[in-house]
Amino acid sequence: MSLNNLRDLYQQVILERYKKPRNRGKTNPVDRYQKGHNPSCGDTIELTLKLDGDSDRIEDVKFEGEGCAIAMASVDLMAEALKGRTTAEALEMVQKFQAMMRGEAEFPQELRKLNVMQGVAQFPVRIKCANLSWHTLKAALELQQGVKPAGFVSNE
Numbered sequence: 023m024s025l026n027n028l029r030d031l032y033q034q035v036i037l038e039r040y041k042k043p044r045n046r047g048k049t050n051p052v053d054r055y056q057k058g059h060n061p062s063c064g065d066t067i068e069l070t071l072k073l074d075g076d077s078d079r080i081e082d083v084k085f086e087g088e089g090c091a092i093a094m095a096s097v098d099l100m101a102e103a104l105k106g107r108t109t110a111e112a113l114e115m116v117q118k119f120q121a122m123m124r125g126e127a128e129f130p131q132e133l134r135k136l137n138v139m140q141g142v143a144q145f146p147v148r149i150k151c152a153n154l155s156w157h158t159l160k161a162a163l164e165l166q167q168g169v170k171p172a173g174f175v176s177n178e
């Protein structure tokens with residue numbers, strides 16, 4: 023596949039996710055809640071997580087919010103990829119995604135769907151849009167249960 027076709031494919035996946043997100047809404051119950059904002063583009067997301075306290079696994083992830091196609095596709099893909107992961111694995115995925123945005127890494131086969139965001143690394147102004155969901159997730163995971171979140175996190 024030529025590089026151009028590959029780029030088109032990435033764009034198609036991003037646009038499709040933007041138009042038909044699969045993980046919109048709120049988890050039940052809400053074990054973690056975190057709002058994230060990307061001032062440079064105006065993207066805002068509200069992330070909710072359902073956790074299994076015994077195994078420390080993420081059972082469900084949902085989001086609400088408004089933003090550009092890249093931000094919305096990124097959070098939708100992230101939500102899907104996180105289901106069944108431990109919180110430690112999720113934090114490793116945050117590192118990996120940020121490294122991918124620097125062009126230094128990509129996800130292994132079982133998480134290859136996340137690699138569609140790789141194309142965004144070529145557009146420095148849009149990297150914050152793609153990173154917003156992961157940045158917000160990190161804040162949500164680092165919150166202690168029952169502690170009220172401190173407003174919203176900004177990735178500026």
Ligand code: ZN
Pocket residue numbers: 060063064065089090091092093151
């Ligand atoms: Zn954006």
